[in-house]
Amino acid sequence: xxxxxxxxxxxxxxxxxxxxxEHTGMALVDxxxxxxxxxxxxKLRTFLTLLGVIIGIASIIAVISIIEGLNTYWQEKVADLxxxxxxxxxxxxxxxxxEWLDAVKRNRELYxxxxxxxxxxxxxxxxxxxxxxxxxQVGYGNQKLxxxxxxxxxxxxxxxxxxxxxxxxxxxxxxxxxxxxxxFIGTDVRxxxxxxxxxxxxxxxxxxxxxxxxxxxxxxxxVFGNSQDNFAYIPLGLFxxxxxxxxxxxxxxxxxDPRSMDEAMDQARLVLRARRHLRFKDKDxxxxxxxxxxxxxxxxxTKIIFTVAIFVVGISLVVxxxxxxxxxxxxxxxxxxxVGVRKAVGARHADxxxxxxxxxxxxCCIGGFIGVALAWTISYxxxxxxxxxxxxPLWAPILxxxxxxxxxxxxxxYPARKAAKLxxxxxLRAE
Numbered sequence: 227x228x229x230x231x232x233x234x235x236x237x238x239x240x241x242x243x244x245x246x247x248e249h250t251g252m253a254l255v256d257x258x259x260x261x262x263x264x265x266x267x268x269k270l271r272t273f274l275t276l277l278g279v280i281i282g283i284a285s286i287i288a289v290i291s292i293i294e295g296l297n298t299y300w301q302e303k304v305a306d307l308x309x310x311x312x313x314x315x316x317x318x319x320x321x322x323x324x325e326w327l328d329a330v331k332r333n334r335e336l337y338x339x340x341x342x343x344x345x346x347x348x349x350x351x352x353x354x355x356x357x358x359x360x361x362x363q364v365g366y367g368n369q370k371l372x373x374x375x376x377x378x379x380x381x382x383x384x385x386x387x388x389x390x391x392x393x394x395x396x397x398x399x400x401x402x403x404x405x406x407x408x409x410f411i412g413t414d415v416r417x418x419x420x421x422x423x424x425x426x427x428x429x430x431x432x433x434x435x436x437x438x439x440x441x442x443x444x445x446x447x448x449v450f451g452n453s454q455d456n457f458a459y460i461p462l463g464l465f466x467x468x469x470x471x472x473x474x475x476x477x478x479x480x481x482x483d484p485r486s487m488d489e490a491m492d493q494a495r496l497v498l499r500a501r502r503h504l505r506f507k508d509k510d511x512x513x514x515x516x517x518x519x520x521x522x523x524x525x526x527x528t529k530i531i532f533t534v535a536i537f538v539v540g541i542s543l544v545v546x547x548x549x550x551x552x553x554x555x556x557x558x559x560x561x562x563x564x565v566g567v568r569k570a571v572g573a574r575h576a577d578x579x580x581x582x583x584x585x586x587x588x589x590c591c592i593g594g595f596i597g598v599a600l601a602w603t604i605s606y607x608x609x610x611x612x613x614x615x616x617x618x619p620l621w622a623p624i625l626x627x628x629x630x631x632x633x634x635x636x637x638x639x640y641p642a643r644k645a646a647k648l649x650x651x652x653x654l655r656a657e
Contacts, residue, residue: 272592277593278542278549279597279630280596280597280600282542282597283626287625289539290622291618293532295617299449311478311479311481311517314336314476316334318512318513318515321526333511333512335473337474341356344479348494352481352482357462357475357478358473362376364376364431371418371419371456374415374458378461378469379459379460380462381396383478385480391444392413394439397409397440397460405463405467407437410440411430411441413445414455415455425442426439430458443457543629548637550590551640554589570650578642582638583635586637586638586642587630587634589634590630591626591631595626601618
């Protein structure tokens with residue numbers, strides 16, 4: 227049986243009486259059968275037609291996957307300073323070149339006196355700590371590890387920040403006060419210098435000086451391919467005696483509870499502005515960093531990326547939709563006689579339109595599902611083969627179906643109306 231005969235046998239009006247709902251349901255099923263039959267008969271043309279939609283859907287879902295992964299990754303690995311914690315830095319969050327130039331001219335370094343003043347006068351703070359760092363070579367025996375982050379900090383930083391001990395302990399307040407030569411190391415230092423040896427109680431050389439290892443931190447992993455475990459934490463006083471006092475510090479402030487965050491920040495701001503004799507109209511010459519502020523900057527960045535991606539992908543989808551419309555117009559010409567036969571045996575204007583719209587939507591949806599599969603492959607490859615995080619959204623197939631249905635209907639209306647308006651007599655004469 228040829229395709230014309232199939233179309234006639236599928237879509238001839240039924241002789242039994244049908245309700246409106248039954249008639250609509252049968253029309254949809256019959257329309258689906260004809261659409262699938264037509265698409266299968268022209269496989270290469272169908273695939274080439276779908277390329278624009280496949281690329282568009284795959285691109286948009288791949289971008290969404292990367293942004294979803296980045297958002298989760300950023301919040302877990304980068305932006306989380308700890309519960310109710312903010313930091314005071316020489317430079318806060320800067321989002322433009324002009325802000326940076328202004329801050330360089332205006333901002334002053336932070337020193338221990340600033341830390342003591344904030345700790346003494348910021349009553350809404352539960353705890354206040356300090357950290358300051360530099361990069362050094364560390365070693366054990368003949369083994370060396372370069373570019374290790376050596377950080378001087380107060381003993382309470384283990385409580386302020388989210389640091390967990392894997393082996394041993396963190397250094398104590400007493401060891402900090404007497405500048406004891408002790409060190410708390412990351413897992414990279416352990417794995418590279420102490421293979422097969424328990425590091426706790428051993429001597430680590432940092433810049434030629436000996437430090438007793440008292441503990442090892444739990445593994446933190448990497449951020450965008452950069453390890454977070456290549457560090458050595460030593461008491462703040464010892465760090466300043468070794469590397470000098472004239473280095474700007476970072477002050478970490480932990481508020482008593484979430485409601486006290488703003489109050490603690492206001493108190494810290496007032497303390498530092500008073501110490502620096504700033505007038506009411508003068509801008510702060512120091513900066514605050516909060517998890518919320520970091521997240522806001524990142525969200526603004528991802529919004530820009532997503533907007534640009536949507537614009538580029540939108541062009542691809544529009545081009546794909548135009549190609550589909552042209553192919554459907556070709557299909558109308560090829561099946562003019564079929565349309566004439568159907569009209570001659572009682573097919574209505576709406577039946578003809580419905581058939582071609584269903585075919586257009588199915589065409590788009592097939593491209594959409596292929597695009598989803600391609601996007602999943604891209605997302606999986608990125609997540610497993612690169613430092614870039616990617617998280618495939620479970621709602622992607624729903625988005626694909628909805629978007630493709632809209633494209634199929636929008637670009638299928640014109641060919642469908644053209645087919646429905648064909649004069650049955652003229653259509654039957656078509657060769």
